[in-house]
Amino acid sequence: MSEKQFVTQIADINDNFTQWYTDVVLKTELVDYGPVKGTMVIRPYGYAIWENIQKDMDARFKEAGSQNAYFPLLIPMSFFTKEAEHVEGFAPEVAVVTHAGGEKLEEPLAIRPTSETVIGTMYSKWIQSYRDLPVIMNQWCNVMRWEKTTRPFLRTSEFLWQEGHTVHASEDEAMEETIKMLNVYKDFMNETLALPVLCGRKTEKEKFAGAVATFGLEAMMRDGKSLQSGTSHYLGQNFSKAFDIKFLDKDSQLKHGYTTSWGTSTRMIGAIIMTHGDQRGLVLPPRVAPIQTIIIPIAAHKGGVIEKAKEIESVLIKAGVRAQTDVRDMSPGWKFNEWEMKGVPLRIEIGPRDIENNQVVLMRRDTLEKQTVSIDELATAIPALLDTIQKDMLKAAEVRRDAKIVEASSLDEILKGVEGQNFVKAGWCGCRECEDKVKETASATARVMCDEEGVPEVCAICGKPAKHKVIFARAY
RNA sequence: CGGGGUGUAGCGCAGUUGGUAGCGCGCUUGGUUCGGGACCAAGAGGUCGUGGGUUCAAAUCCCGUCACUCCGACCA
Numbered sequence: 001m002s003e004k005q006f007v008t009q010i011a012d013i014n015d016n017f018t019q020w021y022t023d024v025v026l027k028t029e030l031v032d033y034g035p036v037k038g039t040m041v042i043r044p045y046g047y048a049i050w051e052n053i054q055k056d057m058d059a060r061f062k063e064a065g066s067q068n069a070y071f072p073l074l075i076p077m078s079f080f081t082k083e084a085e086h087v088e089g090f091a092p093e094v095a096v097v098t099h100a101g102g103e104k105l106e107e108p109l110a111i112r113p114t115s116e117t118v119i120g121t122m123y124s125k126w127i128q129s130y131r132d133l134p135v136i137m138n139q140w141c142n143v144m145r146w147e148k149t150t151r152p153f154l155r156t157s158e159f160l161w162q163e164g165h166t167v168h169a170s171e172d173e174a175m176e177e178t179i180k181m182l183n184v185y186k187d188f189m190n191e192t193l194a195l196p197v198l199c200g201r202k203t204e205k206e207k208f209a210g211a212v213a214t215f216g217l218e219a220m221m222r223d224g225k226s227l228q229s230g231t232s233h234y235l236g237q238n239f240s241k242a243f244d245i246k247f248l249d250k251d252s253q254l255k256h257g258y259t260t261s262w263g264t265s266t267r268m269i270g271a272i273i274m275t276h277g278d279q280r281g282l283v284l285p286p287r288v289a290p291i292q293t294i295i296i297p298i299a300a301h302k303g304g305v306i307e308k309a310k311e312i313e314s315v316l317i318k319a320g321v322r323a324q325t326d327v328r329d330m331s332p333g334w335k336f337n338e339w340e341m342k343g344v345p346l347r348i349e350i351g352p353r354d355i356e357n358n359q360v361v362l363m364r365r366d367t368l369e370k371q372t373v374s375i376d377e378l379a380t381a382i383p384a385l386l387d388t389i390q391k392d393m394l395k396a397a398e399v400r401r402d403a404k405i406v407e408a409s410s411l412d413e414i415l416k417g418v419e420g421q422n423f424v425k426a427g428w429c430g431c432r433e434c435e436d437k438v439k440e441t442a443s444a445t446a447r448v449m450c451d452e453e454g455v456p457e458v459c460a461i462c463g464k465p466a467k468h469k470v471i472f473a474r475a476y
Numbered sequence: 477c478g479g480g481g482u483g484u485a486g487c488g489c490a491g492u493u494g495g496u497a498g499c500g501c502g503c504u505u506g507g508u509u510c511g512g513g514a515c516c517a518a519g520a521g522g523u524c525g526u527g528g529g530u531u532c533a534a535a536u537c538c539c540g541u542c543a544c545u546c547c548g549a550c551c552a
Contacts, residue, residue, distance in 0.1 A: 016546085018545090018546070018547095019545085019546075022545075022546095033543085033544070035543095037542090037543070037544090089551090092550080092551090093550090093551070114552095143552090145551075145552080147550085147551065147552095148477060148549085148550060148551080149477095149548095149549095149550085149551095154552085155551070155552070159552075161552080208552095216552095227552090228552060229552085230552085231552075263552075264552090265552060266552095267552055298510075298511050299510050299511070300510070301509080301510065302510085329510095330510095330513085330514095331509090331510060331512085331513065331514055332510070332511065332512070332513095333510095333511090333512035333513045333514085334512085334513040334514090335512095335513085336512050336513080337512075337513050338513085349511070351510090351511055352511095353511075354511090361511085443548085476552090
């Protein structure tokens with residue numbers, strides 16, 4: 001049976017990946033387009049994934065010492081001009097409120113594209129002493145960036161995210177926090193999203209507007225393109241000076257704090273889709289799947305089938321599994337296709353023959369393998385299997401990714417590597433010209449630096465001595 | 477922001493040289509089915525994206541505009 005037969009309404013994943021993506025997000029009812037250009041509605045099935053992400057991540061933040069807070073959506077325009085690089089980076093994409101209450105406003109208000117400026121302003125009021133430090137806060141909110149081209153989850157005018165903002169007494173401590181949160185993200189993406197990510201420092205060109213250093217987490221999509229899935233920034237004293245975040249230190253000296261910020265967004269849902277998905281549609285990691293096990297009664301008109309299915313459902317729910325029975329009056333084949341498209345990790349088929357044998361048929365969405373399991377064992381077998389799927393999905397994604405990482409020692413090799421849908425590792429002298437040259441010839445950008453692997457002798461682009469090892473890739 | 481494509485029923489589409497709108501799926505009702513997208517019967521559903529223009533007459537031709545989408549440039 002060809003994969004095409006299953007979900008004919010989805011574009012070919014190998015042929016037209018972007019169309020496949022659009023088809024999948026719309027047809028699985030994760031999202032729909034909003035009435036305003038570039039906006040998206042996150043529908044219940046998509047929002048449930050976000051809620052699962054939030055729940056897991058939020059616990060990790062709290063474990064890392066962070067508290068949640070909420071800062072206002074509207075930010076006085078003047079705040080942005082206080083940090084030169086920051087305003088330059090964000091000004092082009094800020095949406096501004098100029099009228100309210102039927103009158104023109106004295107000062108235009110920006111709809112936050114990110115909150116360093118308001119939060120910095122508030123922190124300057126709250127921090128006086130070294131005893132007030134560190135300050136570690138996170139907020140879950142929406143932000144708005146007026147993008148030219150948009151795509152659901154990957155880039156929309158408005159999106160949901162979390163942004164952490166911290167202040168520390170020393171440079172070392174702030175840098176430590178930056179790396180700590182990078183690792184919190186990494187663990188979360190590995191363990192919960194089953195996403196292998198490459199972490200490292202960004203080049204000057206690619207770093208956050210206003211940061212001293214930006215560290216990114218890059219995931220490889222099925223088409224070999226990179227998706228920046230999270231960032232952690234060391235901001236040094238750039239923002240503390242701009243927003244006057246000062247404290248009296250132990251030595252009675254008045255000092256500026258050192259700040260960090262870190263964020264991830266609903267874009268991660270895009271990463272899940274494009275990393276794990278296949279021709280049949282979504283393949284969701286069990287930990288974030290809104291429904292982990294779908295139970296499909298076969299020959300449901302026959303007595304006792306639905307009852308048994310419901311019985312299994314409640315056993316599974318008691319065992320902590322997000323299980324659901326599809327009792328709709330449709331053919332089993334239709335339901336199989338639908339739930340496969342929606343990426344439910346496990347399917348249970350139960351019909352009269354199974355009930356007779358006290359068993360069910362199980363199918364894994366990730367491998368499409370079927371097996372029969374005794375009904376008595378389900379309460380333990382299903383949670384264990386979900387766990388296995390979670391781990392196998394990460395492994396499978398790692399294998400796919402590692403097969404598509406190549407080394408290059410010339411611009412030509414970088415181009416060939418990127419054209420072959422690979423991540424390309426190469427030596428780099430550190431100059432902007434070489435970075436731009438890669439962009440021009442290969443449409444690829446420096447994703448992250450990986451100097452810890454050993455820096456090659458020469459820059460693959462200009463041949464001068466290399467200072468860094470860089471991963472080049474085309475990116476979303 | 478440049479280049480291409482598409483807007484006709486909830487979805488996918490057809491609609492010829494301009495002549496007053498159709499198909500498939502879905503939906504509603506009833507019945508038969510049910511182990512990989514079932515079938516029969518009877519129904520409901522559209523000011524053809526939008527604003528102008530040409531014409532006796534526009535889904536169809538012309539101009540504008542908006543949205544979506546694909547390919548680039550800019551960005552999470």
